[in-house]
Amino acid sequence: MGTFFRHAASAMRWLLVGAVVAAVAAGACLGVAAVATGSGTDHDGAPWSLVAAPGIDRQKAMDAAVAAVPGSTAVSAELDSERNTTVWEVEVVTPEGVEYEVSVDANTGVVRGTAERD
Structure with a gap:
């Protein structure tokens, strides 16, 4: 039973790592697209x-x-x-x-x- 929980925890950890990597990659793509199209704004909302x-x-x-x-x-x-x-x-x-x-x-x-x- 203890082995089952260890394997489940290990699998969950890799799912979490994958989700974080995917979120970072998506954010980077959106940032590059905003700059490339000129639609980006600064922290005050100014172009x-x-x-x-x-x-x-x-x-x-x-x-x-x-x-x-x-x-x-x-x-x-x-x-x-x-x-x-x-x-x-x-x-x-x-x-x-x-x-x-x-x-x-x-x-x-x-x-x-x-x-x-x-």
Whole structure:
């Protein structure tokens, strides 16, 4: 009877080792696939393209946005991705209280678009 339990425990141990190896292999495959397809994200959920430092800093993006909406004041700026391009999304407000979101290319500093916010 003791031999039976020893053999059963040995078999269970190898099943457990096999399951762990399979789980590690599956996780590695998913990680490689995410990186290869560009669909990976960092620990904050940001696309990998946003992890690298942008070509222009936050202040330059805010200056470009203010120039695009004359008389406005920049309120905030954050990195985002638009159509596989890293952009600064800058929120500006005019003296009349109208809010705009200005999209500034994070590599070149070129204003890509301006949209009035509701």
